[in-house]
Amino acid sequence: MSHAIGYFVHHQGRGHAERAAAVVNALDASCDVTLFCARTDIFPPLAANVRIQAIPSLFEPPAGHIDRPALAATRTPSTLHCAPLGWPSITSAVATITQWFATADPALFITDVSAELAQLARIASVPCVVVLQHGERSDPGHVAAYESALGILAPYAAALEQTDRPAWMLDKTHYAPGLGVPSTMPDxxxxxxxxxxxxxxxxxxxxxxxxxxxxxxxxxxxxxxxxxxxxxxxxxxxxxxxxxxxxxxxxxxxxxxxxxxxxxxxxxxxxxxxxxxxxxxxxxxxxxxxxxxxxxxxxxxxxxxxxxxxxxxxxxxxxxxxxxxxxxxxxxxxxxxxxxxxALVDATAAQGCARWLETLATHVSCEFSTPVRDAVQ
Structure with a gap:
């Protein structure tokens, strides 16, 4: 079954892009995949069914930007991390993504990583998968993203999981150890x-x-x-x-x-x-x-x-x-x-992740009475 899948990729470093490429290249060729990223030059070769949509950075002020003191001084809600006011670049990026929401009829939107975009997808009534990272993530912004998500993708082994993750998070988490990294190294x-x-x-x-x-x-x-x-x-x-x-x-x-x-x-x-x-x-x-x-x-x-x-x-x-x-x-x-x-790296991490995402997408596209968590385990 063909699915439209969107994927936001943070442009800092290469790790986000490398694991995104590993996942989307392992998806069934019938999936129509759009990557949203502020840089288009950081990705490895991509499959024919994958396109990159450039968007402005969500995290850096646009060129020539001058902060307006009244806006810069406005309090940020505890459920948001990076949400400055008066940045037309963010307005443009969000408009591009929400326009895709409106026209693509997406089965899934994956975010690696932005807690704000996970919440945006939920507000827009689009099923979201959130990439999980280590760290102190119990703040309202991260919790809102995880609660909003249909699934959580951990690109590391379960043996490296933190002890502070609540059960409801673990129940919808898929582990993909070493996603995007070669499982074997040169001699x-x-x-x-x-x-x-x-x-x-x-x-x-x-x-x-x-x-x-x-x-x-x-x-x-x-x-x-x-x-x-x-x-x-x-x-x-x-x-x-x-x-x-x-x-x-x-x-x-x-x-x-x-x-x-x-x-x-x-x-x-x-x-x-x-x-x-x-x-x-x-x-x-x-x-x-x-x-x-x-x-x-x-x-x-x-x-x-x-x-x-x-x-x-x-x-x-x-x-x-x-x-x-x-x-x-x-x-x-x-x-x-x-x-x-x-043991912390799985050679089949990308393939396993792709099958998990396809199962989620299929469930979203069909009317099942079985809870999603049970359907994908």
Whole structure:
């Protein structure tokens, strides 16, 4: 059965776009899929039945925008997070989406992620699926989105679920571990050949995210200096400070096109707790230290704690400030079982998610007396 499915994709980083592409490419070709995003250049190749509708950003002021003090000072309801007044860009984005609601007769609208758009879909009488992220999400805005949703999509393993999720949320949650991330990684030797790295080198890889200011350099100088026979490589964004004194075995490579090869080539890994980063490292299976970066709602703090509780990584609350702290963290990381890490990634996550969404869409399109939750389990 043909279904019209809409999908809002946050344009920060690449993780949202990569998992959206994995899902929509796995949907039946009869589905008519529209992706709504502020950027059209961040997606992997998409199936023929998928189109991208560019919309203005919901989170950044339009070019040349000047805040009007009276509007900027207006209180924001507790059920909303990002809803500034007087932004024509948001007005335009919402109009584009609601016009699609009115003309497409959609079976589902998926949001990854915007609590406001989940509520908009409910107000517009359109069934919605909300992507769930880690963090402190018990505020009225997130709860309203989850309550409004027909289903909740968690792009991680149930083993990483937070203990504070209420039963009514879990009852309509579908877990898709490592959605959008390759479940297998390149061979270590092959990856080192590709990157021109020595096979006998002891390589520590530091993976920094792109959603903030980056990983601070001084703790890395301490760690690298304490291991003069190891090669420390960093990829991603690094925040340099005036007092750092980098040793010769620490190399900052910046943004790279093939992070999977660097992860596969590493003997040990230090990373932030971004979703794509976490699942790529879990798929590789390595001694692993995870240190959360600042994100809204403490998303990475909660994810790092979940990884530590699952025995997949050594989770630190802050960067080591002396060599002994690094030594202790590496000692604990050496005890991690790679099998526990690889169990957090499912090779069939995209296909399973697509079948779940198709079942929801079919149920919406038909008149069943069976509750939706029972129909999709």
């Amino acid at each position: 270590r030797a092959e990856a080192r050949d590709t990157l021109g790295l020595a096979h006998d080198a002891d390589i520590v890889l530091v993976v920094s995210g792109g959603g903030g200011t980056g990983t601070p350099a001084p703790p890395l100088t301490i760690g690298a200096r304490a291991e003069p026979d190891a090669l420390w490589l960093t990829i991603g964004q690094i925040e340099h400070q005036w007092h750092e004194t980098a040793p010769g075995n620490l190399r900052h490579l910046g943004w790279v096109d093939d992070p999977a090869n660097y992860i596969a080539a590493a003997d040990r890994i230090v990373s932030s707790a971004g979703d794509t980063t976490v699942h790529m490292i879990a798929a590789a299976g390595r001694p692993w230290i995870v240190i959360p970066e600042w994100r809204y709602f403490d998303e990475q703090v909660f994810k790092a704690r979940a990884l530590g509780k699952a025995g997949a990584a050594v989770a630190l609350d802050h960067w080591p400030a002396h060599a002994a702290a690094w030594t202790d963290a590496w000692r604990r990381a050496a005890l991690i079982d790679p099998a526990d890490q690889r």
